[in-house]
Amino acid sequence: MATVAEHYGRSGALAKVQAGLDRIAPDGGAVSLEQLAGFDHFHTGGLLATERMAALLAPTADDLVLDAGAGLGGPARLLADRYGCRVIGIDLTEEFVEVGRLLNRRTGLENLVDLRVGDITRIDLPDASVDHVLTQHVAMNIADRAGLYRELRRVLEPGGRLALFDVVAGDGGSLLLPVPWATEPHQSHLVTADELRTLLRGSGFTIDVDEDPTPVMLPMMRQMLAAPSPDTPLSTAMFIDDLQTKGPRYLQNLAEGRTGLALMACTAT
Numbered sequence: 001m002a003t004v005a006e007h008y009g010r011s012g013a014l015a016k017v018q019a020g021l022d023r024i025a026p027d028g029g030a031v032s033l034e035q036l037a038g039f040d041h042f043h044t045g046g047l048l049a050t051e052r053m054a055a056l057l058a059p060t061a062d063d064l065v066l067d068a069g070a071g072l073g074g075p076a077r078l079l080a081d082r083y084g085c086r087v088i089g090i091d092l093t094e095e096f097v098e099v100g101r102l103l104n105r106r107t108g109l110e111n112l113v114d115l116r117v118g119d120i121t122r123i124d125l126p127d128a129s130v131d132h133v134l135t136q137h138v139a140m141n142i143a144d145r146a147g148l149y150r151e152l153r154r155v156l157e158p159g160g161r162l163a164l165f166d167v168v169a170g171d172g173g174s175l176l177l178p179v180p181w182a183t184e185p186h187q188s189h190l191v192t193a194d195e196l197r198t199l200l201r202g203s204g205f206t207i208d209v210d211e212d213p214t215p216v217m218l219p220m221m222r223q224m225l226a227a228p229s230p231d232t233p234l235s236t237a238m239f240i241d242d243l244q245t246k247g248p249r250y251l252q253n254l255a256e257g258r259t260g261l262a263l264m265a266c267t268a269t
Contacts, residue, residue, distance in 0.1 A: 013095045013098070013099055013238060013239065014095070014098050014099055014102060016238055017099045017102060017103075017234065017238065018102065019233070020233035020234040021102070021103075021106055021233070021234070023233035024233055024234075025106070028106070029106075030106060030107070030108060031103075031106045031107055032107065033077060033078065033081055033107060036074070036103070036107075036234065037232070037234070038074070039072075039074070039232075039234040039235065039236065040071070040072040040073060040074030040077070040100070040103055041074040041075060041078075042071040042072055042074065042137070042236060042239070043071075043136045043137035043165065044137065044165075044167070044217055044221070044261060045165075045213065045216075045217050045220070047074075047078075048220075049136065049165055049213070049217075049263070050074065050075045050078055050136070051078070052165075052213075052263065053075070053134055053136065053163040053165060053263070053265075054075070054078060054079055054082060054083070054134075056161070056163045056209060056265040057079070057132045057134060057161050057163050057265070058083070059079060059083045059085040059131065059132050060083065060084075060085065061083065061084035061085055062085075063083075063085045063086070063131040063132060064085070064086050064087075064088065064129070064130045064131050064132075065079055065085050065086070065087045065088070065130065065131065065132045065133070065134060066087075066088050066089075066090070066123075066125070066130045066132070066133045066134070066152075066155060067079075067087055067088070067089040067090070067133075067134045067135070068090060068120040068123075068133055068134070068135040068138060068152060069090070069091055069092075069120055069135050069136070069137075069138025069139075070089025070090060070091045070096070070097075070100065070115060071091055071093075071096050071100070072096055072099050072100045072103060072239075073089050073096075073097075073100030073101075073103060073104065073113060073115050074103075075134055075136060076089040076100075076113045076115070076134075077103065077104065077107060077109050077113055079134070080109050080112035080113050081107075081109060084112070085112070086112050086113075086114070087112060087113050087114070088114045088116065088125070088130070089113060089114070089115040089116065090115075090116050090117075090118040090119075090120050090123065091115070091116075091117065091118070092117070092118070092119055092120075093117075094117050095239075096239075097115045097116065097117045100113075100115040101115050120135075120138065120142075120148065120151065120152075121142060121144060121147050121148050121151055122151065123151055123152075123154075123155050125155045126155070127154055127155065128154075128155070128156065128157040128158065129155055129157070130155050130156060130157070130160065131156075131157060131160050131161075132156075132160055132161045132162070132163070133152050133155070133156055133160070133161070133162045133163070134162075134163050134164075135152070135162075135163075135164045135165075135166075136164070136165045136166070137165065137166060137167060137181070138166070139164070139166045139189075140166060140167045140181050140182075140188055140189060140190050141181055141182070141187060141188070141189065142189055143189045145189070145191055145196075145199050146199055146202065146203065149199050149200055149202075149203035149205070150203045150204075152203075153203050153204040153205060153268055156268040157268070158268055158269065159267060159268060160267070160268045161265060161266065161267060161268075162200075162205060162264075162265070162266045162267075162268065163263075163264070163265045163266075164262075164263070164264050164265075164266075165213075165261070165262070165263045165264075166196070166261070166262055167181070167190060167259050167260070167261060167262075168190060168191060168192055168193045168196060168259065168260045168261065168262045169190035169191060169192045169195075169258075169259060169260075170192075170253075170256075170257040170258050170259050170260045171192075171257060172256045172257025172258045173256065173257075173258050174258065175188060175190065175253060175258055175259060176249055176252060176253055176258060177249070178242065178245060178246050178249060179246055179249055179250045179253065180240050180243070180246045180247070180250055190259065193212070193260060193262045196262055196264075197210070200264070200266055204268060204269050205266035205267065205268060205269065206266060206267050206269055207264055207265075207266050208265050208266060208267055209263070209264060209265035210262075210264050211262075211263040211264070212260060212261060212262065212263075213261050213263050214254060214260055214261045217254075217261060218251070218254055218255060221250075221251050221254070222251065225247055225248060225251060
């Protein structure tokens, strides 16, 4: 797990994001989620994918949601803002959590969103303590998939929902590196969609929604990569080194069927 944190960690990230926020709202002013423009949705499909998953969970204002591998906390803030629920976000990368807490304060959501540094394969929460779990583009860095899903099931109350969106292995050949989540082979731990289904069912989940969003996401990603880089104060390039190489390589893997995408909603039995 230390190597995962090293892969994503960026020194000076907090100061860079602070400067970007001050360009949007000077002197520490309030920033809306709309003004962040999806910067904090650190996964394929960005805000669009988060909105789909949020709709699958549809938490109430009384619910507690766990964002497992929360990154900068964008999905957690969207859930809290849209549904009024409380969200605990856990991420291994300290820089992500620091930046996420800053974004919580600037968006006024610090009372609903609690971001913590931690390991989602060993969650510091009691059994059956959360109503829903959300996880996006996290599992591909985790070797012990069975352990991960058992742990997510442990903290979910029976009948609670798990929504996940992840990169999966395809049948088009070996993964071509580097990609945003891995520079070296030992950093990537993909499973096929069929293996993912087996792991989830074996961990105590029934699968209610099972979608392959690749046909939608692939044209969108092609368009994004072909467009000129916008002049924006906040960019995911702050957190992914060599994005100009890793972005097209990820697209190539998807286009050639070396990888795929899986979006699922499950119920804890």
